[in-house]
Amino acid sequence: MPETNGYMRFFPYEDPYDDQRAAMDRIYNALSRQQDVLFEGACGTGKTLSALVPALEYAREADKTVVITTNVHQQMRQFVTEARQITRQEPIRSVVFKGKASMCHIDVGFEECQVLRDNTYELVDAERDRDQLERRQEELLDESQEGDERAAEARSAVMDELESVEAEVEELEEQNTCEHYYNNLAADTDEFYDWLFEDVRTPEDVYEYAGERTLCGYELLKDGMEGVDLVVCNYHHLLDPGIREQFFRWLDRDPEDVITVFDEAHNVEGAARDHATRTLTENTLESALDELDExxxxxxxxxxxxxxxxxxxxxxxxxxxxxxxxxxxxxxxxxxxxxxxxxxxxxxxxxxxxxxxxxxxxxxxxxxxxxxxxxxxxxxxxxxxxxxxxxxxxxxxxxxxxxxxxxxxxxxxxxxxxxxxxxxxxxxxxxxxxxxxxCIPQEVTGQLFEEVYASVLMSATLRPFDVMGDVLGLEAPVTMAYGLSFPEERRRTFAAGTPALFSSERDDPDTQAAVAGALSDAVRFTPGNTLVFFPSYAEAERYHDLLDVDATVFRDEPGDAVEDLRREFTDSDDAVMLTSLWGTLAEGVSFDGDDARTVVVVGVPYPHLDDRAKAVQDAYGAAFSDRGDDPGWEYAVEIPTIRKTRQALGRVIRSPDDFGVRVLLDERYTETASEEMGKYGVHDSFPPEEREEMVDVDPTKLKFAMLNFYQGIGAYDGEPPTP
Structure with missing residues (x-):
């Protein structure tokens, strides 16, 4: 593809990966035809730029605004990094937006803020009228002193009006107002916007800048969003219908003039469901009755x-x-x-x-x-x-x-x-x-995707595309998938046939011994750190006590400061981290290079099927009854579980120079057992190119397979471990 493609002016590095180049071309063409895109790309292969670069180019050509969104904090930081790189090559006007709660200096709620804002605006508006009238009466006074009788009559009328406005100002000064917003309205804010658009500023940057000058950075951002090229925000700005309407108003854009880019888009289903859910507590009911009593x-x-x-x-x-x-x-x-x-x-x-x-x-x-x-x-x-x-x-x-x-x-x-x-x-x-x-998120997402010009949904785990389209309400999207393009000889994926961790088998001593033995071997034969995901925190705790390794063992628990724990783990050079696949380390968090060499997924981590999960399953079964034998189970349970597993596997091997091993520890992952286990086998639920890389191994032979791989690429520092 020739470098003269217009969108390459927004690509901030020397050369894209081959798959990046192909993806950018296809996404640009899809946007030019006003088509939505489902874009799956392996972890670490540059999906953000693959979507953002052609979106920015098409938006500039067609006078659109690009909104890129995520629900993962690390990805938000990554967007800022990429936007800064872009603007150093091809200047763009960018705003990074967060909710009011995280940017308010006086810590008031939404309703209070609205009233304070309105009151403050009325006060400043009245003060401007007063100042204008004072200037006018002074001019008329000068004219009347020079003998202009009509000026004297006019001044009398102005003085009457001034007296009324001064009374209004005094009354408004008694109301609740916001000093920060007052300064927004009363001061010259050109300096703020010059500073804002010199670079890509984070909400934290804006909060600090505004706080030092007693300004409201949140309102300044809202007022400054008109005409920007790129907005970075959280999911709720788009998935909440009420917030979305205001958000587009701040952009001064109709929905059809907005291109949305969703990162980690496999999470949109759950996030949309949360935004649509409504609650009412007993406390609110009692407060309502007390209110009515009065x-x-x-x-x-x-x-x-x-x-x-x-x-x-x-x-x-x-x-x-x-x-x-x-x-x-x-x-x-x-x-x-x-x-x-x-x-x-x-x-x-x-x-x-x-x-x-x-x-x-x-x-x-x-x-x-x-x-x-x-x-x-x-x-x-x-x-x-x-x-x-x-x-x-x-x-x-x-x-x-x-x-x-x-x-x-x-x-x-x-x-x-x-x-x-x-x-x-x-x-x-x-x-x-x-x-x-x-239960069915397309009640939220379907309207969004119908309103905006076009959307790009990207993730390492979107397939099967037809299911994703059904669940989110996308009409005939363009689909594309790119696997790991990094050298195959620098990675291995093993499916080790330990006994299936059905809930009825997890307490079996023989099952535990087999899993703990294979897991201990995986840790011992890894030249560096090992990351292990379990179906639950309880299982992580169980195997913490069963591991037989010399490595430093970290265990993530609910409520832990996970970032501190992650840093301790990555600073080590021979450690193992035990966590839940349903925790925060399974996606959106990079373990690059020496941070982790081996990742292990223990068991098939089906979620706990409580009444809510069963309700979702039943709703999908009814809504998509023409899609197969058991669409409820497939759509609500099996596919989301495999997506989570694939996300966990993607925590390692993040660049062409990286290397590592990925282990699936449960016989349901193996090709052989899957053929015998029918619906309980999940091997065929993975995309074809990922299945092709899976190598079935006897769990007792896993250590030899890992030794051969790591020794073959010279990964051990000194003598390798002895089987």
Whole structure:
């Protein structure tokens, strides 16, 4: 491909990899045809630039804005690095955007911020009017002193208006305002924007710059996003429909003028599901009832009736669902309770409708929502005037809105009603929460991908593409996949046939001995660090005690400062890290070069199939019933599990000079056993080129296979270990 391709001006390095070059060309062509792209590229092969370079070129040609997004902090930092490299070669205007909560210097919530912003704007606007009137009356005074009678008459009118505006300013000064935002409006901010666009600034850079000058960096970024080439942001700016609408407004772009690039796009499914899920706690219901107790509005009785009935039903439902002694064992984390009912609607809905008495649920909910909206407006006005120190949120409005959704949508395909309980850390009391859990994410993503000009979704683990397209609601996307293009002789992938770690077999001493033996061999015959992923943290703890190695053993646990632990591990030269494949080290984290030489996945890490997971499985089974024999299991369980496994394998071998071994430790991964185990074998769930690289080995021979590989490339420093 000739270097005269226009998009190469945005490529910041000397030469792209061959696959990078091919991907850039195909993505550019797809964008020029307004097609979405599903782009799978092996870890470490430069996917970010492969997507970003042609997107920036097409955006410049067609007057679009590129928004690149991720849910992984390390990837956000990588985007900033790549954007800085690009702008040193071909200047681009970039903004890196985070949520208000992480950038606010006075730590107020969203609703309070909105009121403070409006109040401050009104104050500054009134002060500008006052200053303009003062200047005008001074001019008229000079003219009248020179004998101009009409100027004297005009000045009298201006003075009357000035007196009124000064009174308005005094009144506005009594209201709650924000000093930082005031300075945004009152000061000359050209210096900030000159600084901002000299380079690619992180939100932390902006926060520090703004804090030193008592400015609001968040609002400055919002005001400065118009006309930028590239925005880097988190998933929620695009996946939350309300935030997305505002976000595009800040960009001063219609959706059809935006090209979105999603990194780690295999996570979009779960993130979209989270953004669509709605909750209502018992505490909010009680606060709503207290709020209504203080209202003398005639609609309050109707609102109390329906909200009180829902609150009573919630308590009855979780009381009935908690078995003998279970209430005492409830902890501080939310715990789901089963409320499914074979006879129709869930237990909470049935309890609510049976317990409610009145003219009609819909009628009472409409009255509650109407009253709630009026109360919410009153709270905002009180905060605006300075009569309240905080912006109160209307609990009645929240409760009425949620209950309406619960009644109207709770039985719809893809909606799963849930009741959860937890123990309040302060009062030690158990309380409940109702939740509408969204099983099918395309209800969120389908609208997004239909609105924007085009989208590129990239990841090391997107295949099978048809499943990804179905789940996210993509219409006929262009698909492309590029495996590891680094030298094959510098890597090996072994499928070691240890006994299958079915949940029923994990406690078997013989199974444990076989797995621990193969795992210990993998650690001993690795010239450097070994990274080991288990189906759960509990399994990592189990094998921590069974390992027989001289290496330093690190174990990641929930709640650990994982970055500190990762740094300790990578600073070592003969260590093993034991962690869960469902933890934070399995994706989005690089272990380059000597950081880790061998990665092992122990078992097939199917997620715990709780009621939510089963609901997703059932919803997918119903939605995609024409896609095969068991699309629910395939879409909801097997494919996401294999994607997680592939992500874990991608933590090593990240560059052409890198080398390493990847081990799958469970007979279900082997080609031989998979043929015998039917649906339990997962060998065929991997993409073809990855299956071709898998070498079946007897677990007792794994050490010889690793010795031969590492010795063959001269990886051992000194004498190799003895089998």
């Amino acid at each position: 209202s003398d509005d005639p609609r309050a009785a109707a609102a109390q009736n329906v909200i009180g009935a829902f609150r009573t039903a919630l308590v009855e439902t979780y009381d009935d669902a908690l078995g003998f002694g279970e209430r005492e064992r409830v902890g501080e984390n939310w715990e789901d309770l089963s409320i499914a009912n074979d006879e129709g609607r869930d237990d909470l809905t049935r309890a609510f409708l049976q317990g409610y008495t009145g003219p009609g649920v819909d009628e009472d909910l409409a009255a509650a929502a109407e009253l709630g909206r009026e109360l919410d407006e009153e709270y905002e006005e009180a905060y605006r005037r300075g009569d309240a120190t905080t912006r109160t949120e209307c609990q009645t409005l929240q409760a009425a809105t949620f209950i309406s959704s619960w009644v109207d949508e709770g039985a719809a395909l893809g909606q799963y009603p849930v009741v959860s309980v937890r123990r309040d850390a302060g009062t030690e009391e158990v309380y409940g929460r109702a939740e509408l859990y969204t």
